[in-house]
Every structure is written in C-alpha cells, then in structure tokens.
Amino acid sequence: MSHYLHELAHTKRNILLLQGPVGPFFNKVADWLQNFNNNVFKINLNGGDEHFYPCNSVSFYDSIEVFPQFLENYIQQHTIDAIVVFGDCRTYHKIAKSVVDSNPNLSFWVFEEGYLRPHYITFEKDGVNGFSLLPKNHDFYQNVEITSIDESNGKSHYYSMIYYSIIYYIFMLLKKYKYSNYIHHRNTSLSFYASHWALALIRKLKSRLIKPRLIKNVINNEYKPFYIFPLQCNQDFQIQVHSHYHSMKSYIFRVIRSFSLFADKKSYLLIKHHPMDEGFNNYNRLIKKLASRYDVSKRVIYILGVPMPILLRKAIGLVTVNSTCGLSALIHGLPVIALGKAHYDIKGLTFQNGLDRFWKERQKPNTQLFERYRSYLCNKSQIKGSIYYADFKLNIE
Template structure:
C-alpha cells in the first residue's frame, strides 16, 4: 500500500514500476492533488478525518492482506497513525524522505526516518566493513527545478479543490496566494542579495577561516522540526545562540546564520538577526547568508549548531564540532555534543569534541549503506533510479524478515 508521497507524480510512477515487477499495489489518496498525480487502477479515495482514518486504515490493511506500507514523511499525522497500526499488526513500513545526504540520494528506511529512524542514536556494529561505500553520489540528478514546478502544481490543485474533511488531513497548510507571494519574494531576494552573499562568504573564507560558528536554519513547517525539535523553533534558536555568543564566545570569533532557501521568501530572519545582534552589541561579529555551499561554509567553520537538520552530517564529514539541540538520528555522544532539548551553548563555544576521521567516515558510509539509495523524487532519470532501488530495498527487507522468522523459529 502506498500512502502519501512527495508532491508530484513520484508515487504514481513508483506504483507502475512495482506493478510492472509483479507486485499488487493499492494507493490511498487524501485530496485532489493526490488524486491528480495517481493512477485510477488500485486507487482508494479516503474522505474522512484523522479519527476515522485510524479505524479505516486498520480494517483495510488487515482485510486486503497488505504486507508493506510505503509512505513519504514519517511524522505526518496520518502517517504516524499508520506506522503505529502497522507495527501492531506486524506489517513492515517503508518510510521515504529527502536524502539525508544530497544531491543524488533519497532516504529509504524501515519504520521511520530522522529521530524515528532505526539508526537513531546508534553506531555501526564493530567488525562491519563499509570501506567500499562511496563518499558522495556519482550523479546529481538536477531535481531542484522539477521539484519547484511539481510542488507548485500539487499545492495549487490541493488549495483550489479541497473541501471539508480533506483539509483536516493536510499535514501542513500552504495557502495559495501567500505562497505565490513568498516564492516571488524569495526569487527577488536571491537576485538582489546575490552580490552581498558572495562578498560575505568570500570575506569569511579569506579572513575568518576556522573562526566562525555556523547555524544552518531549517524550514519552520518541516515535520522533522515540528516532530523532534524537543520544544525548539528557529526563532528560539536564533535568540539563544545570539545571547550566549554575546556573553561567552571567545573574542575574534564570528557567528554565521544560513537561511534555508525554502524559507528565504517566508521569513524576515535576514533583518531580524542583525537587529537582535545590534541589541546584544555584537552586530559587527554576526553574518547572515541565504545562499552558498553549505559544505564549503562548514569545512571552514569552527563548529556547527543545529536543532536536528541533516546539515549536521556535513559537520561530521568535515570534522568540525557539532551541537545537536533537538532529537536527530545522528545525535550520538561519540560524534556530537548532545543537547537533548537543553543545550549548553556557553560551553560549546570552547568545545573541541570531534570524533576521529575513521569513526566519522565509517559512520557516514554506514548511513549511506543502510538508509540511502541513489535517485531523486523529481527529475525523470533520478525517479527511475529511485524506483529501481526501492524495489531492491523491498527485496532486501523480505530477506531480512525471512531470516528473523527463521531465527525465532529456531529459538
């Protein structure tokens, strides 16, 4: 059974691919946008609310003999319910997300992603060899522009043609006309501030190499942030880091905030942060950028602070101190400073806690091997690769299930 996928036709193509390889596939659609990007064959229209969804889903998967549920976004309200019921009935859940490492990868895991990932809080078992796993994907599928177009179509159809209980099933609100304004403002800000961003980044790399702390901000509506932030928000993170930096950061250090490209048009953080920095008397030590290579900025930084963004993996790759404020699958004491909702910013400015290179790279290769497959949800070539690799993962999970059953029988 396929539940909600990423905006656009990916789940439609995945259904066709799985059916073409001998699988029976049902697809549940919750609103007109899901329906627009679906196949008539095997489609089930659900018209209820979350309360009705729980009973309906439980009855359907039991009666239809479902053995795998595939969904995108483990923390969406409907998907949290589905994961819980599937676990009770012993049905495997395959949870997809944008790649933990991008571009070129998508995330495919059993049970959940991010804080609910089966990898959460763990390190690879001793003796496992991941030396042959590549450090970076072989191909960038160039999915950003198709993603923007497919998202625009999806949310336009959803906003114009959804009524009643269909709206109650939205995992997040995307008002149509404000959203158009935000995207136009994002484009305007990108082009008008391009020179300023370039100059700021160049100045950091040339004159402050290794002397600035990087804070990559997340998208406020991201279910990962809402579901596993442990009470933290973007605004709270900005305030807390500025306050602590002003009082306890070593002289000569700088603080750099990187605004997420998908949040650039929605927020006013680019003006809020300098104003707050001025109030704390550190306006000459704080920078804000909304473009540029995260990897490049991370590599030349003194450390990174994040709530639970997958940007933290960049800090692990480049070997800089990392403070994880909320719940994240890579929040492992051997790898990072763990805030667990109560971070000690004051001490972090002086932290040198970094795992050795071999441990860090073995961990990243393990994550790629266990949780990622080559592909993309939006670009045509990447979609085909993702479908192929998801099918391979399903076969891998079936083998694992068989092994687990045989082990239980032996006991």
C-alpha cells in the same frame, strides 16, 4: 542499494501506499515493487494525490475521525502487510503508524528527503529523522565495514520540485469539493505560496548583489575564526516534532546568547538562512536585536545565498538543531553540536557536553567512526537519486 528497500521489494507483499511527495515518484515506486511480484494498493487523500496516482487507487473523502476504521477495514479487506509513506509526521501517516503498531502482521516504511543531500533519497523501516532506528551506540559501529560511497553529483531538481508543487496544489484546489474533509500538513492556499515564492525570488536577487562580497570575505578570512549556524525551515517537522523549542526564533535566541557569553571574543558566528525558507521567514531584525542586546553586533553575521561548501571549508565548527548540514560538516571533519534529535548525534561524532561548552571545548569527529557510520547509513537507508527527477529509475537488484 538500500538494505531496507531490498528487504521490502524482495519479500512478496501486499503493499499499501499512502501519501507520496509532490510529483510522480510514488507511481514509480509502485512499478518498481510490482516488478518483484508485490501487489501494490494506493489510497488518495486529496486532488493532488489523485492527479499523480489516478489508476489502481481508491479515494478517502470522509472526516479524519473515521480514517482509522477505514484504514483498518481496507487493510483487512486486501490483506495488507506493509504500509509505505513519504514522511512519518503527517496527520494521516501518524494514524497509519498507530494502526501498524497495534498489528504484529503489519510493517511501516518511510521515504524521506535524503540524509546525504542533495543526491540521495532516504528509505527506512518504522520511522525517519528523530524516529529513525539507526543505532546511536558508539560501539555498534566499531565492527561496521567501511565501503566506498558514490559521491558523484547529479543535477539540481529545485525547479522540478517547484513545478510539481504547483501542479499538485492546483489539483488539490480544483478537487477540493471532493475532498472537503481533507486535512493537509501545510498551508494549501495557492496565493499563499505564489506570494511567498515571489518574495523568495526577490530576496534571492537581492542576495546576489551582496553574495560576491560575502564569499570574498569568507575566502579572505575576514571572519576568521567563525562558526556556522545554518537555520532550518520553521514549519518543518524537524523543528516542530524533532526539536525541543519548536521555533527557530527560540534557537536563534539560545545560540546568540550562548555565543556571546562563552565563545572566544575574537570569533564570529555566521547565521545562514535556509534557501527553501527565504520567502517565508526573515530573521534579520531579530538577529540584529539579539546581537545588540548581547553586545556581539560586529561578530554575528546573517547571510543568505552563500553556498554551504564554501563555509564548511573555512569554519571551525557548526551548530545545528538537526539539519543534514550536520552530516555535511562531519564529512568535512568539523566539530558539530546537534541541539535537537538527530540520527547522527553519536558520541565520537558530535559534541555531547552542551552548547555553552562547545565554543571552547569542541572536538573534531572521529574520522574512522564517521566513515563506518556513513557506510552503514548509505548501505542501510540511502538510495542514489532524487525524488523530483522525472527520469529517475531505481536500481533494485
């Protein structure tokens, strides 16, 4: 079990929950924490929050300008000593973090999608992803004990996530009159998501027609040798907050240009579209334009739908901004370079000498260092399970 979760649950506290993920997950979190005699409070910020957490909660209806004072008053009134959120870059959560930072009696805890996806949940103190407190010092991990990792696979919860998202946004819309001042971190239009999910479905169906050929080409080494560049969701905080360019288009430009100038002329670059972004962005024209400009049209392949494990087994290296695919590549012993802020960007694990030199000087990760790092990561911050699994139960010992 996560060391951080054990620390939170086993010290009797007055815990305030802010926004959780879509679905009933935070309701379960409250039950788990109450089983250890913690007092749990909840502030709802919109109709979706209220629907999935209707009891023992209060609602905030005012403008965001008064939220800091509202939060400070609430903390004082209920003697709150810990705040728990899902994602640390949402507008209200950033305010909460600033309040915690100015109060030595408060602590800040963050749930997030698992670093080791798709079968883990992340839980850390003070921040996640680029804000994570996980040590990046190579020497720190030399004395970490290597422990066994539960690598069993569970069911996919992609459609559960879509279901909960639909319900969440429906109730956000239905109760918009109550929460008229609420500021969401993403587009809240049902028609927006319906149209893009429909487009994603169409693209998925199209990709199924060419996926067998692409998979066959990969397995038969038609693209050998090749690098993988897995794209990330452009609107995700990993790009908007924890990267240098804040746009996947900028990274695509940088990677293709560098590949054309410095990679071996016989190598390929396979650019993989993110499965959750298929209905929102399509980079086919941009990639074709850049590949043509830099005379690598035959060596840059844009792919959708091919499972990452198939690619990882055949690739010679992976370029990422800060995706969890970087961790998957390290598990496979592949050379990796992270172009943004990544908690696994550590000397001995990832390439440290820049993208232009990566193509020819790439190095495989230190196997023992990675096993020590992964053991520490799992024991410190990872919880086995899925946020969107309806029957998921947390084992707190």
